[in-house]
Amino acid sequence: xxxxxxxxxxxxxxxxxxxxxxxxxxxxxxxxxLEMLDEVNEELIKEGREPIxxxxxxxxxxxxxxxxxxxxxxxxxxxxxxxxxxxxxxxxDGDEIYIEPWRARAFPVVKDLIVDRTAMDRIIEAGGYVxxxxxxxxxANAILIPKADADTAMDAAECIGCGACVAACPxxxxxxxxxxxxxxxxxxxxxxxxxxRRVCAMTETMLDQGFGNCSNHYECEAACxxxxxxKFISMLNREYFKALPKLKGNKDA
Amino acid sequence: xxxxxxxxxxxxxDKWDNHRRDLKLxxxxxxxxxxxxxxxxxxxxxSAAATLAELGYNVEAFxxxxxxxxxHSIAAQGGIxxxxxxxxxxxxxxxxxxxxxxxxxxxxxxxxxxxLAQISNNIIxxxxxxxxxxxxxxxxxxxxxxxxxxxxxxxxxxxxxxxQQLLLGAYQAFSRQVQAGKIRVHARTEMLxxxxxxxxxxxxxxxxxxxxxxxxxxGDAVVLASGGYVNVYNLSTNAMGSSVTAAWRAHKKGxxxxxxxxxxxxxxxxxxxxxxxxxLTLMSESLRNDGRIWVPKxxxxxxxxxxxxxxxxxxxxxxxxxSFGNLAPRDIASRAAKQACDAGLGxxxxxxxxLDFTDAxxxxxxxxxxxxxxxxFDMYQRITGENAYQQPxxxxxxxxxxxxxxxxxxxLQSNLPGLFVLGEANFSDHGANRLGASALMxxxxxxxxxxxxxxxxxxxxxxxxxxxxxxxxxxxSAAQVEGLTNKLLAVNGRKTVNDFHRELGHIMWEDVGMARxxxxxxxxxxxxxxxxxxxxxxxxxxxxxxxxxxELEKAGRVADYLxxxxxxxxxxxxRDESCGGHFRVEHQTEDGxxxxxxxxYSYVAAWEYGGTGKTPQLHKEPLTFExxxxxxxxxx
Ligand SMILES: Cc1cc2nc3c(=O)[nH]c(=O)nc-3n(C[C@H](O)[C@H](O)[C@H](O)COP(=O)(O)OP(=O)(O)OC[C@H]3O[C@@H](n4cnc5c(N)ncnc54)[C@H](O)[C@@H]3O)c2cc1C
Ligand code: SF4
Ligand code: FES
Numbered sequence: 082x083x084x085x086x087x088x089x090x091x092x093x094x095x096x097x098x099x100x101x102x103x104x105x106x107x108x109x110x111x112x113x114x115l116e117m118l119d120e121v122n123e124e125l126i127k128e129g130r131e132p133i134x135x136x137x138x139x140x141x142x143x144x145x146x147x148x149x150x151x152x153x154x155x156x157x158x159x160x161x162x163x164x165x166x167x168x169x170x171x172x173x174d175g176d177e178i179y180i181e182p183w184r185a186r187a188f189p190v191v192k193d194l195i196v197d198r199t200a201m202d203r204i205i206e207a208g209g210y211v212x213x214x215x216x217x218x219x220x221a222n223a224i225l226i227p228k229a230d231a232d233t234a235m236d237a238a239e240c241i242g243c244g245a246c247v248a249a250c251p252x253x254x255x256x257x258x259x260x261x262x263x264x265x266x267x268x269x270x271x272x273x274x275x276x277x278r279r280v281c282a283m284t285e286t287m288l289d290q291g292f293g294n295c296s297n298h299y300e301c302e303a304a305c306x307x308x309x310x311x312k313f314i315s316m317l318n319r320e321y322f323k324a325l326p327k328l329k330g331n332k333d334a
Numbered sequence: 335x336x337x338x339x340x341x342x343x344x345x346x347x348d349k350w351d352n353h354r355r356d357l358k359l360x361x362x363x364x365x366x367x368x369x370x371x372x373x374x375x376x377x378x379x380x381s382a383a384a385t386l387a388e389l390g391y392n393v394e395a396f397x398x399x400x401x402x403x404x405x406h407s408i409a410a411q412g413g414i415x416x417x418x419x420x421x422x423x424x425x426x427x428x429x430x431x432x433x434x435x436x437x438x439x440x441x442x443x444x445x446x447x448x449x450l451a452q453i454s455n456n457i458i459x460x461x462x463x464x465x466x467x468x469x470x471x472x473x474x475x476x477x478x479x480x481x482x483x484x485x486x487x488x489x490x491x492x493x494x495x496x497x498q499q500l501l502l503g504a505y506q507a508f509s510r511q512v513q514a515g516k517i518r519v520h521a522r523t524e525m526l527x528x529x530x531x532x533x534x535x536x537x538x539x540x541x542x543x544x545x546x547x548x549x550x551x552x553g554d555a556v557v558l559a560s561g562g563y564v565n566v567y568n569l570s571t572n573a574m575g576s577s578v579t580a581a582w583r584a585h586k587k588g589x590x591x592x593x594x595x596x597x598x599x600x601x602x603x604x605x606x607x608x609x610x611x612x613x614l615t616l617m618s619e620s621l622r623n624d625g626r627i628w629v630p631k632x633x634x635x636x637x638x639x640x641x642x643x644x645x646x647x648x649x650x651x652x653x654x655x656x657s658f659g660n661l662a663p664r665d666i667a668s669r670a671a672k673q674a675c676d677a678g679l680g681x682x683x684x685x686x687x688x689l690d691f692t693d694a695x696x697x698x699x700x701x702x703x704x705x706x707x708x709x710x711f712d713m714y715q716r717i718t719g720e721n722a723y724q725q726p727x728x729x730x731x732x733x734x735x736x737x738x739x740x741x742x743x744x745x746l747q748s749n750l751p752g753l754f755v756l757g758e759a760n761f762s763d764h765g766a767n768r769l770g771a772s773a774l775m776x777x778x779x780x781x782x783x784x785x786x787x788x789x790x791x792x793x794x795x796x797x798x799x800x801x802x803x804x805x806x807x808x809x810x811s812a813a814q815v816e817g818l819t820n821k822l823l824a825v826n827g828r829k830t831v832n833d834f835h836r837e838l839g840h841i842m843w844e845d846v847g848m849a850r851x852x853x854x855x856x857x858x859x860x861x862x863x864x865x866x867x868x869x870x871x872x873x874x875x876x877x878x879x880x881x882x883x884x885e886l887e888k889a890g891r892v893a894d895y896l897x898x899x900x901x902x903x904x905x906x907x908x909r910d911e912s913c914g915g916h917f918r919v920e921h922q923t924e925d926g927x928x929x930x931x932x933x934x935y936s937y938v939a940a941w942e943y944g945g946t947g948k949t950p951q952l953h954k955e956p957l958t959f960e961x962x963x964x965x966x967x968x969x970x
Contacts, residue, residue, distance in 0.1 A: 111607040144404040210506035218463035225474030234467040
């Protein structure tokens with residue numbers, strides 16, 4: 082099939098950026114979306130033009146690196162599918178496709194389709210962990226966890242940190258991402274003692290880093306390639322409200 | 335030269351304990367005076383960085399991705415082994431050790447592998463304490479399953495995302511130390527040289543992938559945890575950025591490269607569809623627990639799988655290896671698939687065999703299969719457009735893992751003092767073939783539990799802050815890296831970097847692939863240097879060096895592969911026997927099984943760099959087995 086692409090080109094964060102038009106010829110339905118772009122790039126290089134830069138690594142839908150807004154949707158039209166796992170059989174001959182980077186205040190554009198998502202790392206650094214040093218821990222089966230809780234923790238833990246939820250949210254909120262980590266740890270006994278501090282620190286950092294707040298649009302859930310449920314946002318809110326009184330006057334709680 | 339792996343003497347079970355007692359310690363008040371550079375934030379790098387920082391050292395961590403959490407380890411699907419014997423089915427540390435040595439075709443170091451089996455149990459405890467959500471049963475206990483090459487259920491897993499969960503556990507421990515100010519992260523930064531001062535590793539030279547700036551970092555020790563090199567074959571299951579560059583550049587600075595010809599070909603990948611293909615996707619090996627592998631008995635049988643009657647199917651693994659059947663080790667299962675396809679029995683494009691769940695679905699119900707493997711079936715459908723609940727999957731072997739890597743001693747230190755190599759980047763624990771679920775185990779054992787002790791022993795004998803990035807060695811290194819970048823940009827030829835990578839991959843797969851012969855290897859050793867020469871005259875790298883330039887990044891990696899591929903082929907030629915993933919067609923039994931030559935090749939081949947295109951020097955580390963009897967590896 083033959084396609085017309087409109088691709089966001091932006092030299093750097095200071096550049097204004099614009100959409101440019103490219104033709105993708107003889108595209109096979111077995112190609113992934115990124116392989117289609119690879120082929121377009123090969124042509125551009127041979128013509129002496131600069132290839133389109135985009136982020137990707139595993140190409141298996143798990144590392145969370147790929148990040149493109151395709152026809153207005155983060156990760157494109159297929160539900161629960163990252164861009165690298167989107168295949169060209171989802172498109173048809175003659176389609177026009179608009180490809181843009183994630184857009185959010187907290188994600189400055191680095192170049193073309195690449196944005197800077199280190200703000201998400203800083204949210205995890207603020208408390209998205211169990212504070213345990215290596216060595217000297219109890220036998221793994223000394224901590225029993227009901228299967229239902231382990232399964233729910235795993236549902237949340239599937240988040241790949243891609244940031245599509247942020248890109249989809251009209252407020253640029255990272256609530257789904259934050260709730261996935263808070264929700265995972267909230268379901269487990271290991272991280273409980275520091276739960277209050279965790280949820281407050283992560284939420285505060287989220288706002289400090291320039292992400293917006295949640296006003297229940299649910300666009301995040303629709304865009305999430307891992308199907309992370311907004312129920313974790315309610316869990317995050319519950320954790321937060323539980324934490325507030327504990328933290329009053331006692332920052333070390 | 336005969337190399338010494340420095341394995342401690344004494345009874346196997348006490349070696350590590352005794353050795354740890356002898357290792358020197360760094361005074362707690364002095365630890366903050368030392369800086370350790372950690373290249374790589376996969377399981378090995380992130381766990382090492384976190385642990386070293388917890389202990390009090392200053393850590394600088396580097397990765398080429400935008401975040402440490404995206405390292406290639408994240409993609410591991412199946413699980414991680416440990417000798418816990420929770421299922422009470424006869425497992426033990428000794429049995430895990432035994433299976434791993436035998437699985438590696440007796441080409442790994444006994445002492446290292448025993449230590450790995452011992453530590454495996456601590457890893458599971460550690461990960462659970464971190465909140466890694468492993469699968470559990472209804473009583474709340476951890477669940478286990480079995481994996482290729484093992485008859486006991488010793489594999490711990492988190493759906494099909496074990497690598498992701500383990501890496502996030504390590505990344506979280508790492509992030510905690512970033513917050514504590516003990517780790518400085520340099521993401522989107524690629525190591526392009528190792529700096530050696532007075533024979534010891536004291537720093538690295540990197541390129542900032544966003545600004546193009548070439549920078550030097552000095553430290554008291556360097557930890558390389560930069561992963562494996564199988565992308566030298568172009569198509570593999572590895573992430574696109576996985577490369578040999580960090581290890582190769584260290585090799586060029588004097589670190590020995592061991593057993594590069596040991597590469598693992600994984601039997602259960604989704605087959606190739608065309609030239610546009612950029613990578614191959616693995617279907618977790620755990621599928622072999624319930625899937626049955628077969629091909630039609632008759633050549634050219636074009637009927638859909640369901641219409642081929644039972645007695646016209648060849649369940650060749652069950653037939654040839656009755657006691658392991660579909661769970662035969664990877665090299666055996668891969669070779670058997672290739673043999674079937676070469677004999678004209680392949681399905682789909684001819685390069686594929688069936689992995690069939692019909693029986694399992696009948697026996698257990700579709701819901702159970704969906705609960706066990708649902709995400710894999712979904713992934714298969716996204717890539718192929720086929721529904722594997724209704725028709726068998728098609729699979730074919732693909733390059734997957736590097737058992738070779740930089741040579742290290744028992745302390746995980748290379749022959750260059752101060753250079754420690756962990757995880758897939760070193761060579762030590764898997765021998766000629768790696769059993770499933772053991773790479774994750776090794777990465778975390780190295781990072782959490784071994785290197786932090788052994789690095790202390792080195793640092794205790796080293797004065798902190800000896801090297802500075804202003805030293806001559808650093809300036810020379812930066813100039814060299816700068817020169818290479820300019821050279822790549824100046825060629826301005828007609829072929830793209832990908833064109834060269836594809837051509838190299840083709841040579842590697844055809845001549846140095848699943849089956850090798852003296853002839854094919856000599857052929858590769860002629861073709862690779864020619865291709866390398868063409869590369870330097872005809873590659874086109876657009877753009878410039880002072881910018882984010884992905885073609886330039888790739889060009890540097892492919893340039894290294896064009897040198898490294900030659901070493902791999904040379905090692906394969908030197909090893910005139912068949913073992914594990916290294917199959918020399920000259921050495922096989924009548925029914926196609928590998929024939930080892932223990933009297934001549936029971937050694938680690940460690941190569942010393944001699945210059946591009948020049949013959950490298952071979953050093954041998956003899957392998958001795960005191961606790962296990964060398965036997966023909968049989969899975970019948
Ligand atoms: C699809 C798949 C499934 C797998 N499943 C399993 C499984 O079920 N069980 C199992 O045990 N094993 C499995 N493996 C193998 C296992 O995942 C890997 O061997 C292991 O994760 C390697 O870990 P590592 O820490 O050594 O390296 P990696 O995770 O590869 O990390 C390498 C790190 O080094 C960095 N790096 C590399 N080069 C440079 C450079 N030049 N400069 C700066 N940084 C650099 C990267 O950024 C990255 O952070 C699987 C592998 C794949 C591909
Ligand atoms: S919640 Fe979903 S969309 Fe958001 S970062 Fe995680 S995986 Fe991506
Ligand atoms: S490239 Fe890893 S998720 Fe898409």
